[in-house]
Each structure stands twice: as structure tokens, then as C-alpha cells.
Amino acid sequence: MEGQLNSRYVELNMGPQHPSTHGVLRLKLLLDGETVKNVEPVIGYLHRNAEKICELDYYCDSLIYFDRMDYVAAMNMEVGYLEAAEKLLAIEPPERVKWIRVIMAELNRLASHLVWAGAFGLDLGMITPFFYFFEEREKILNLFTEICGSRQETNYMSIGGVYQDFNDKIIFKIKQFLKQFPKKMEGAYSLFIKNDIFLSRTKGIGILEPEVALSYGVTGPMLRASGVPYDVRKDAPYLVYDKLNFDIPISKGKDVLARCIVRFEEMRQSVKILNQALDKIPDGPYFNPKAKKSLMIRLRGEGDVYARTESPKGEFGVHLVGDGTVKPYRLHVRSPAFKNLSVLPFLSRDVLIADMVAISGSIDLVFGEVDR
Amino acid sequence: MPYEVKEEAGKDGRKIFLIQKENFLELMTDLRKQGYDHLSLITAVDFRDRIELVYHLQKSASNFELLTVRTVTYDSTIDSVTSIWESANWDEREQYDMMGVVFRGHPNLKRILLPEGWVGYPLRKDYDLSKNQYVNMDDEGNDRVSFDPGDGW
Amino acid sequence: MKTGDAGFITTTLENALEWGRSNSIWPFTFGLACCAIEMMATQASRLDISRFGSEVFRNSPRQSDLMIVSGTVTKKMAPRLKRLYDEMPYPKYVIAMGVCVIQGGPYNQGYSVVMGVDRVVPVDVYVPGCPPTPEALTHGIMLLQDKIRKREGK
Numbered sequence: 182m183e184g185q186l187n188s189r190y191v192e193l194n195m196g197p198q199h200p201s202t203h204g205v206l207r208l209k210l211l212l213d214g215e216t217v218k219n220v221e222p223v224i225g226y227l228h229r230n231a232e233k234i235c236e237l238d239y240y241c242d243s244l245i246y247f248d249r250m251d252y253v254a255a256m257n258m259e260v261g262y263l264e265a266a267e268k269l270l271a272i273e274p275p276e277r278v279k280w281i282r283v284i285m286a287e288l289n290r291l292a293s294h295l296v297w298a299g300a301f302g303l304d305l306g307m308i309t310p311f312f313y314f315f316e317e318r319e320k321i322l323n324l325f326t327e328i329c330g331s332r333q334e335t336n337y338m339s340i341g342g343v344y345q346d347f348n349d350k351i352i353f354k355i356k357q358f359l360k361q362f363p364k365k366m367e368g369a370y371s372l373f374i375k376n377d378i379f380l381s382r383t384k385g386i387g388i389l390e391p392e393v394a395l396s397y398g399v400t401g402p403m404l405r406a407s408g409v410p411y412d413v414r415k416d417a418p419y420l421v422y423d424k425l426n427f428d429i430p431i432s433k434g435k436d437v438l439a440r441c442i443v444r445f446e447e448m449r450q451s452v453k454i455l456n457q458a459l460d461k462i463p464d465g466p467y468f469n470p471k472a473k474k475s476l477m478i479r480l481r482g483e484g485d486v487y488a489r490t491e492s493p494k495g496e497f498g499v500h501l502v503g504d505g506t507v508k509p510y511r512l513h514v515r516s517p518a519f520k521n522l523s524v525l526p527f528l529s530r531d532v533l534i535a536d537m538v539a540i541s542g543s544i545d546l547v548f549g550e551v552d553r
Numbered sequence: 554m555p556y557e558v559k560e561e562a563g564k565d566g567r568k569i570f571l572i573q574k575e576n577f578l579e580l581m582t583d584l585r586k587q588g589y590d591h592l593s594l595i596t597a598v599d600f601r602d603r604i605e606l607v608y609h610l611q612k613s614a615s616n617f618e619l620l621t622v623r624t625v626t627y628d629s630t631i632d633s634v635t636s637i638w639e640s641a642n643w644d645e646r647e648q649y650d651m652m653g654v655v656f657r658g659h660p661n662l663k664r665i666l667l668p669e670g671w672v673g674y675p676l677r678k679d680y681d682l683s684k685n686q687y688v689n690m691d692d693e694g695n696d697r698v699s700f701d702p703g704d705g706w
Numbered sequence: 707m708k709t710g711d712a713g714f715i716t717t718t719l720e721n722a723l724e725w726g727r728s729n730s731i732w733p734f735t736f737g738l739a740c741c742a743i744e745m746m747a748t749q750a751s752r753l754d755i756s757r758f759g760s761e762v763f764r765n766s767p768r769q770s771d772l773m774i775v776s777g778t779v780t781k782k783m784a785p786r787l788k789r790l791y792d793e794m795p796y797p798k799y800v801i802a803m804g805v806c807v808i809q810g811g812p813y814n815q816g817y818s819v820v821m822g823v824d825r826v827v828p829v830d831v832y833v834p835g836c837p838p839t840p841e842a843l844t845h846g847i848m849l850l851q852d853k854i855r856k857r858e859g860k
């Protein structure tokens with residue numbers, strides 16, 4: 182067909198600056214009328230060489246690049262990196278720190294899902310829920326500001342500990358927040374789930390069979406919405422998740438609606454985890470004396486480790502190789518959104534353009550993490 | 554088994570298989586048949602004289618238990634596993650982009666994160682960070698990479 | 707005014723125009739990375755940016771007159787940014803939000819990040835921070851309004 186005029190198919194370029202691509206995704210579409218025949222995602226518009234810079238910095242400095250990978254869930258990224266780094270450097274955080282990390286990670290999971298829900302609503306043309314979700318998120322960020330002094334890119338945890346201890350006031354404030362949160366969330370959720378337009382735009386769209394999902398490396402809420410109950414918090418528990426009582430929501434729907442429902446159910450589970458953790462948090466030191474601030478840049482690591490954690494997008498893995506110096510030799514990140522995005526061409530074959538927007542919205546893309 | 558697999562335990566207790574590059578594809582095919590249906594991550598590590606490739610596999614039937622397969626290549630080529638796991642497609646493109654590992658049999662081996670035409674493989678240890686490269690766009694929207702700033706910079 | 711009444715009238719008209727312009731800045735959503743989320747927060751409930759007449763975020767460069775570059779500009783993105791800037795109608799303004807956009811920020815040792823968006827497009831107001839808080843961005847917009855009213859740089 183080279184050089185011939187092909188009037189049946191139209192090529193359309195969407196992005197890299199487009200309101201519904203959640204950042205800087207470029208999609209090359211091949212269209213037959215309004216039906217998508219083929220999609221080719223072009224990524225890399227936010228490739229910020231984080232992996233290279235981590236090799237040039239000390240172990241403790243790499244944390245800030247992890248904050249900025251999945252920038253709406255900075256705490257979860259920090260937990261992911263520290264799981265690997267602490268294994269490599271053989272530093273065990275004290276018990277209280279583990280609980281604090283769980284609390285912060287779950288709070289940030291809530292914030293991340295709230296951002297997703299707001300943006301997903303915008304994708305489907307609903308502006309109202311956005312304001313409700315962001316209002317709740319704003320409250321979480323206020324808590325973060327109080328605990329660690331920063332709103333979004335918190336840089337709160339450090340190797341072997343956290344930068345500041347929790348006090349009773351903080352715990353009280355988080356409890357206060359959790360008391361009103363479920364009601365507010367359910368209210369905004371009903372804007373989604375009781376809306377006929379929303380249902381008809383999401384039901385039966387973007388069906389992902391579990392075998393396909395596994396073969397493409399899809400994880401997280403997307404995989405669970407296809408009926409595979411894989412959650413690192415349950416299957417390979419880290420921190421203190423094995424001492425907490427929670428469920429892994431799965432759905433048999435396999436479609437966009439199922440992913441939405443699974444994410445909201447996850448928020449309810451996070452609230453459950455938070456309530457338990459706030460009651461059970463033990464007393465003790467908040468950092469390991471082996472990794473005091475003055476000793477931090479002298480930590481040396483050798484060998485290689487791989488740690489996986491559950492970020493709001495899916496399985497977040499960090500492969501860290503040390504050569505006995507104070508800097509990492511190689512650091513590689515398994516970013517869940519990167520893998521989840523790779524299934525988009527498969528999902529959007531022979532669907533309408535509008536449905537493709539719904540599908541890509543349901544993946545929960547964050548480009549800091551896809552491109553790194 | 555017609556080939557030899559060395560098994561060892563990693564620093565963090567995970568199971569590691571060491572395999573010769575020649576038998577690599579056979580082992581991977583066998584592992585897929587044994588139920589390792591989730592390829593989690595492909596990492597290439599540059600040791601200057603050789604490149605080590607690390608594959609992390611998971612088995613969905615038994616709680617996604619982790620298995621690491623490790624192999625070494627001296628000429629930066631390795632067989633592609635895209636025919637076994639779909640997810641290898643983007644992973645291998647990323648490693649090609651960053652490390653310059655050529656995956657034999659990959660259907661679409663081109664750069665994924667950096668623009669086409671970029672010189673060098675940035676995550677290699679001998680990549681020269683002091684030389685700046687600039688990207689310009691032509692009328693069709695394709696990238697043009699060059700060492701001189703040119704128009705618009 | 708020395709030149710007479712007509713001169714007097716034109717100046718006031720221009721002043722009125724600039725006043726109107728400064729209170730109806732339509733930003734172009736140029737969200738690239740982490741800072742974009744804070745830009746969204748500026749637009750959302752707590753720090754309602756519409757109090758300053760800038761609530762109409764446009765997705766098309768042709769309808770907007772302020773580009774808030776929020777997030778890291780990579781080398782691959784820079785030519786696209788320039789093209790979108792060129793497509794905006796005059797008068798147009800640029801706010802550089804976040805240290806990445808100002809000088810490369812945390813990524814300035816690397817190979818693929820542009821060391822400051824002012825190498826690609828001219829910038830009117832710099833808002834430092836990583837990420838700047840929504841309050842800081844609001845302050846930046848107010849500074850820009852001042853600048854427009856005083857007609858600096860004209």
C-alpha cells in the first residue's frame with residue numbers, strides 16, 4: 182500500500198498534549214470512521230533519566246526521585262524503594278516505623294485513587310465529582326503538611342526510619358479525617374454509580390481476560406478487576422501488612438466499570454487498614470541509630486536485591502544492584518503503569534474513540550512513572 | 554533436562570537460576586510450561602565487559618512466587634522472549650533503548666523512551682553525560698536529534 | 707497628556723484594556739508532571755483560581771493567553787512545547803512553574819531534561835518550588851496581573 186492513497190482509514194494523532202491523555206501520552210490512531218482500528222502509544226515525553234541520576238547519588242538521595250516517579254503516591258514509592266534499599270544495606274527499621282509507613286502509604290493510596298477518580302470523571306465529561314474528590318484529597322495533603330512539611334512530594338521517609346515522629350495530635354487528626362471520609366466518598370461515588378450515562382459508557386467496555394492480562398504483565402486494580410486476586414500486600418507481605426485484617430477486592434466484570442468499582446472498594450479497605458493501624462501503633466524509636474543522619478551517606482551495599490510492593494497502580498518493583506560503594510551500581514524500576522499501558526493497543530481494537538478514552542482513563546496512568 | 558541450570562539463593566532469599574546464554578530460550582520455554590505466566594521485569598546490568606540480564610518471573614497459580622533467571626552476554630545480544638510473554642515486548646524495547654541490548658527475534662525493536670536517532674545508550678557506564686544532544690521536530694512531527702542546538706534552542 | 711485630548715483618551719482606553727485583560731487570563735492547561743497536579747489543585751475547591759478570573763482552563767492554544775508550564779520539560783517535549791506556544795494568539799504570557807521548568811531542578815545532572823524552559827520560550831513569571839504550593843501559583847498569577855496592568859516590557 183506504500184505510496185497509495187488509502188481513503189478508508191484515517192490516521193489521527195492524539196497528544197502529547199491532550200486533556201484526556203493524563204499528561205504527555207501520544208497516541209497514533211488508525212481510524213475507520215469513528216472506530217479505532219489500531220493504536221500505537223508513543224511514550225517518553227517525560228523521560229527524566231531518574232535511573233541514571235540515582236547511580237550518581239548516594240543511596241539516601243535517590244529517595245527524592247522516587248517521590249517524583251508516581252507523583253500522586255509519593256509515600257508508596259518511598260516504601261517501595263526503602264524495601265529494596267534496606268534489604269541491600271542490611272538495616273532494619275524499628276517496629277514503630279513500620280506502622281507509620283503503613284499509615285502514610287495507605288493515606289497516600291487514598292489520595293492517589295481520589296485523583297484518579299476525579300480525572301476519570303473529567304475524561305467522561307463529569308466535572309462535578311472532581312471537586313468533591315479533590316476536596317477530600319486536600320484534607321489528606323493538609324495532614325501530610327502537618328506531619329512532614331510538604332504537600333505532595335513529601336520525602337518523609339529515610340533509610341531506617343522516618344524524619345519525624347507521630348504525636349497524639351496527628352493520630353487524633355487522622356482519626357477525625359477517617360470519621361468523615363467514608364460518608365463523603367460514598368456520596369461522590371454515587372454520582373458515578375447511579376448515573377446512567379456513566380454506566381452505559383463503562384459497562385462492557387474494554388474487556389480484559391485474565392490470561393491476557395497476565396501475559397501483558399498487568400497488575401494492580403486492573404488485574405484484580407479481571408478476577409485475579411493478586412496483591413503484594415497479601416501474597417508477599419512487607420512491613421506489617423500480615424498483622425492487619427483486610428480483604429482484596431476482586432471483580433468478575435473485567436471491564437472499565439469493574440476497575441472503577443475495585444478502586445473504590447480498595448479505598449474502603451484502606452480506611453479499614455488505617456483504623457486498625459492507628460489503634461495498634463506501638464511506641465518506640467522512629468529511626469534506626471545505625472542510619473542516623475550523619476552516617477547515612479556512608480552506607481555501603483553489595484549484591485543485588487529485588488523488592489516488590491503494592492503501589493496504587495499495581496506491583497511496584499525495585500531491582501537494586503550494589504558494588505560495595507556508597508552509590509547504587511544499577512537501579513531499575515518495574516513501573517506498573519508502564520506495563521498496564523502496554524495493554525492499551527490490545528484493548529482498544531475496534532472500539533469507538535470515546536470508548537478508548539474511557540479505557541485509557543481506567544488504566545490510571547501517571548507519566549512520571551511510565552517514563553521515569 | 555538437556556541443559557545445565559545452576560541454582561542459588563539471592564541475598565534476599567529469592568530463588569535464582571543461572572543459565573548459559575545458549576540454552577536461555579529453552580529454559581524460558583520450559584518455565585512457561587511449568588506455569589510461570591507472569592514476566593515481571595527484565596533488567597540489564599552493565600559490567601563494562603559484559604552485560605548481565607536479569608528476568609523476574611512469577612507463577613500465578615502459587616501466590617505469584619518469584620523466580621529470578623540470570624544470564625550473561627558478552628556481545629550484547631540475546632534471544633527475545635516476546636513469543637512467550639507479551640509483556641516482554643515493551644520491556645525489551647526499554648532495555649534496548651537504555652542499554653543497547655539487541656534482542657534477536659523481537660518484532661519491533663526500536664527506541665521507546667528516547668527519540669529515534671539518539672546517539673549512545675544512556676544507562677551504560679561509558680555514556681558521556683557532558684555532551685548535550687538536542688531534539689528538533691520536522692513538519693511531519695518526527696524527531697531530529699543533533700549535537701548542535703540549531704533552530705529554536 | 708501633552709499631545710491633547712485624543713492622546714489622553716487612547717491611554718485610558720489602553721489602560722482599561724489591560725485592566726480587563728489582566729482580570730480575564732485564560733490559562734492553557736500545559737500539565738506535564740508533578741506540578742500539574744498542584745495546578746489542578748489550584749483550580750479545585752480550596753484555592754479557587756476563578757476568584758482571579760482565570761478559571762477557564764482551555765485545552766486549545768488558540769483560545770488561551772497564558773501558558774502555565776508545569777512540570778519537567780524534556781528534550782523530546784520541547785519542540786512540541788514551542789509549537790504550541792507559537793500557536794497561541796498575542797498577547798501571550800508564560801508562567802514557569804516549578805524548579806524543573808526554571809533550571810532543570812532535581813534532574814539537571816541528566817541527559818534528557820531541558821535546563822530551563824526559557825531556552826525555548828520567553829518566560830514572564832517564575833514560580834519556584836518543587837512543587838510550588840497552589841498558594842504560590844496563585845501569587846504568581848497575581849504578579850502577572852500586576853505586570854500586565856503596569857504594561858511592563860511593552
Ligand code: SF4
Pocket residue numbers: 249334739740741776777778803804805806807811812835836837838
Ligand atoms: S519542579 Fe518538582 S514537582 Fe515540579 S515537575 Fe519538577 S520535580 Fe516535579
